Amino acid sequence: MASLRLDDQLCFGLYAASRAVTSLYRVVLEDLDLTYPQYLVMLALWEQDHRLVKELGTELNLDSGTLSPLLKRLQTAGLVVRNRQADDERSVRVSLSDAGKALREKAKGIPDVIGTAMSLDDAGVARMRAELNRLTESVNAYREAMAPA
Amino acid sequence: MASLRLDDQLCFGLYAASRAVTSLYRVVLEDLDLTYPQYLVMLALWEQDHRLVKELGTELNLDSGTLSPLLKRLQTAGLVVRNRQADDERSVRVSLSDAGKALREKAKGIPDVIGTAMSLDDAGVARMRAELNRLTESVNAYREAMAPA
DNA sequence: CGCAACTCAGTTGTGCACAACTAAATCGAG
DNA sequence: CTCGATTTAGTTGTGCACAACTGAGTTGCG
Numbered sequence: 001m002a003s004l005r006l007d008d009q010l011c012f013g014l015y016a017a018s019r020a021v022t023s024l025y026r027v028v029l030e031d032l033d034l035t036y037p038q039y040l041v042m043l044a045l046w047e048q049d050h051r052l053v054k055e056l057g058t059e060l061n062l063d064s065g066t067l068s069p070l071l072k073r074l075q076t077a078g079l080v081v082r083n084r085q086a087d088d089e090r091s092v093r094v095s096l097s098d099a100g101k102a103l104r105e106k107a108k109g110i111p112d113v114i115g116t117a118m119s120l121d122d123a124g125v126a127r128m129r130a131e132l133n134r135l136t137e138s139v140n141a142y143r144e145a146m147a148p149a
Numbered sequence: 150m151a152s153l154r155l156d157d158q159l160c161f162g163l164y165a166a167s168r169a170v171t172s173l174y175r176v177v178l179e180d181l182d183l184t185y186p187q188y189l190v191m192l193a194l195w196e197q198d199h200r201l202v203k204e205l206g207t208e209l210n211l212d213s214g215t216l217s218p219l220l221k222r223l224q225t226a227g228l229v230v231r232n233r234q235a236d237d238e239r240s241v242r243v244s245l246s247d248a249g250k251a252l253r254e255k256a257k258g259i260p261d262v263i264g265t266a267m268s269l270d271d272a273g274v275a276r277m278r279a280e281l282n283r284l285t286e287s288v289n290a291y292r293e294a295m296a297p298a
Numbered sequence: 299c300g301c302a303a304c305t306c307a308g309t310t311g312t313g314c315a316c317a318a319c320t321a322a323a324t325c326g327a328g
Numbered sequence: 329c330t331c332g333a334t335t336t337a338g339t340t341g342t343g344c345a346c347a348a349c350t351g352a353g354t355t356g357c358g
Contacts, residue, residue, distance in 0.1 A: 002260035002261055002263075002264045003260060004192060004195060004196075004253070004256060004257065004259070004260060005192075005196055009278055010267070010269075010274050010277060010278045010281075011170050011174070011263060012189065012209075013277075013278045013281035013282055013285070014163070014166055014167050014170055014281060015167055015170075015171070015185075015189075016210060016281070016285050017163055017167075017281045017282075017284050017285045017288075018163050018164055018166075018167035019210070020284075020285045020288045020289050020292070021160050021163055021164075021284075021288055022164070023289075023292060024288050024289075024291065024292045024295075025160070027292055027295055027296045028295075036164075040161065040164075043153060043154075046153060047153075047154055060161075061165060061168070104153070107153060108153065110153070111151035111152060111153060112151055114151075114160060115151045116291070117287065117288050117291035117292065118159070118284055118287055118288060119287045119291075120159075120284070125159050128159060128162075128280060128284075129158055129159045129162050131277060132159075132162035132163060132165070132166045133162055133166075135166050135169075135170075135267055135269070135277075136162070136165050136166045136169045138266065138267055138268045139166075139169045139170055139173050139266050139267060140169050140172075140173075142173065142265070142266035142268075143169070143172060143173045143176055143266070146173075146176055146177075147176045
């Protein structure tokens with residue numbers, strides 16, 4: 001029987017940790033003129049270019065309400081281009097521009113900086129990642145059972 | 150040497166977990182007409198009433214840019230009242246209204262719902278909380294060393 | 299074939315999160 | 329005592345997140 005007082009120490013811890021990490025990224029990404037969500041999109045595109053908006057949304061768990069304006073900003077910044085698909089005019093394919101591809105070089109050092117800041121060894125990272133993924137799965141399953149989409 | 154590909158699986162996992170939990174709270178808090186950050190403020194006030202805005206900000210790690218409009222909404226909803234301090238006109242004390250106190254009853258079941266959804270035993274909760282706190286500390290310390298306030 | 303159901307991207311509106319700033323009140327060194 | 333530095337809450341502007349909706353395009357059932 002969790003109390004109103006203690007309950008949130010885990011949820012709040014998660015919320016605090018997430019904001020702390022985002023805030024570190026803010027400093028680190030200042031150089032690249034990217035926000036953290038924009039960086040996530042760039043990571044996805046560096047890994048595999050020419051993605052549909054839909055695919056990016058599935059991978060990052062973001063809907064078009066978040067992605068559309070974000071992608072518009074990335075396009076304005078000259079990092080990506082968007083093209084309606086000829087074979088399915090509903091879809092839009094997002095591709096890296098030369099500047100977008102080039103930015104990858106500037107991003108190379110970021111993972112190590114973040115890793116150092118977290119001061120976790122590989123095993124710690126792996127364990128935490130596994131626990132967070134399990135938590136996300138469990139919480140999402142519960143929510144979907146509670147409020148069916 | 151972390152790669153641009155793998156790096157973010159932990160940071161992204163944190164980001165995804167945090168959004169998943171918030172999204173569960175959205176469903177659970179619908180009944181109380183509260184958002185998750187508003188619920189955190191109410192939790193803080195249920196624990197100790199009559200707090201200064203400054204104190205709430207310290208406890209929740211939120212600045213006045215976030216708290217001021219949030220508290221204004223809570224006041225409009227009739228859950229809190231704000232009063233300038235007589236002895237220090239800069240400060241504002243936030244107090245629960247009767248409706249705000251009464252809402253606590255409706256919130257009583259929430260911790261158990263969230264606990265169940267996370268499907269973690271007490272030891273798991275404690276361990277995760279400790280790890281998240283350590284992570285937050287470490288990341289914040291690193292960021293502050295990098296970009297002194 | 300025809301059209302209703304669905305899909306996809308985008309828009310609108312609300313509420314955080316946070317940087318940068320303002321204005322008023324208080325403090326403290328000289 | 330005075331005036332510059334600091335503290336406190338609030339405002340403004342930007343960018344997520346997300347619900348609800350729109351509109352164009354596609355699909356598939358009868």
